[in-house]
Amino acid sequence: MILRSSLFKELQHSFTHFPVMAILGPRQVGKTTLAREFGARWKKGPVTHFDLEDPDDRARLSNLSFTLKSLAGLIILDEVQLKPEIFPLLRVLADRRPVSARFLILGSAAPELLKNVSESLAGRISFLEMQGFSLGELKNVRKPTKKVLLDQRWLRGGFPGSFLAKNLSLSEEWRDSFVRTYLERDIPQLGITLPAATLRRFWTMVAHYHGQTWNGSELGRSLGVTDKTVSRYLDILEGTFMTFRLQPWSANFKKREIKAPKVYLNDSGILHALLKIGSQEELLSHPKCGASWEGFMIGQIAHELNVDRNEMFFWGVHGGAELDLLIVKNKKRLGFEIKLTNSPAVTPSMRSALETLKLYHLYVICHGDKKPWPLSEKITAVPAMNITKGFFSKIK
16 A cells, blocks of 8 residues: 555644645545545544445435534545535534534535535635645655656556556556546536537547647537537536646747647546557657656646646747746746656757746756756756655755
8 A cells, every 4th residue: 555645744734724624636546545544543533434425324414414513523525526515514513613523525526616615615624636646655665666666657647546456457447447437427426417428539639639738729620519618628627637727927928928728637547548558668659658748747746846726837939948837936936847858958948948937947857766967057857756745845
């Protein structure tokens, strides 16, 4: 079992400030496992767990107010998006003094899709977004070697069921099943009436756009729908943690900067499943190989630096310089250029980004597990296995 100690510590910290804590993330990413582990170590009273997909637990909660008001200690509510009427009651229970209960709610949809959660629990709730295994969480795994571990995580993705599968065939089978279940069960459970075949076709098209600037009109024409409809489809994928948009940064209005966002799939393994990539050899020869590596590294950097989406950007000038990732944090601008190579070199584009964006530092993220080394003043090469909180903690 791979311990997710950093997430555990975030939960402990948040409960010292908020009566309600929400773990949000896609299905099968390990939210329930983390919650049960947290509950097993809870020292401040009893622990009660409700799974809202379980008919028996749903029956126990048929009278929400009566059931929850009588409980104390830690109350875990799993798949809470299936019972949105619970949120106004949680506000009342969270405001009781003295505080007799803490609530840990788990959901597979973002706050925008969890009706009323943001409004009902404003100031009372903290959110923890959970994705698949990070490289930092895998750094203490002794077998296989770090390089093999890196490539396995990239190819299979971070979902525990896929990454920990006994072989690649079982990993592929798990991901194919995940995609089918997401389309045929998870989306309808959210009250979204959209044919599974339509959403799958759109999802696959987005996979082919992975790492590119968004062009809703082009996808709309391919699907025979309007730009507005395509935007709604993308909102659904993003709201259920399947994709994310990286917004452009504007540095100089005199230059022809790129204004449209880039779109990425959150999990590299799901990306490869949709693209029918079945092995490392197929991945390395696929046209989307570089874009896949880029999206994978962006996710790792964002996790280890603990940045929100509104702190992440890319920058580019039409026909000119570009930067894969810009993070604005603690009043500093950190640049990241992502290269699928073991020996990156400084390019004119990097120097232009360093000067134009006034970067505090530029990190060139590359493949491998060697120690970081300087490429130039304010430019450092960082092999992927060094992307950990320990490395980035040096940035003040």
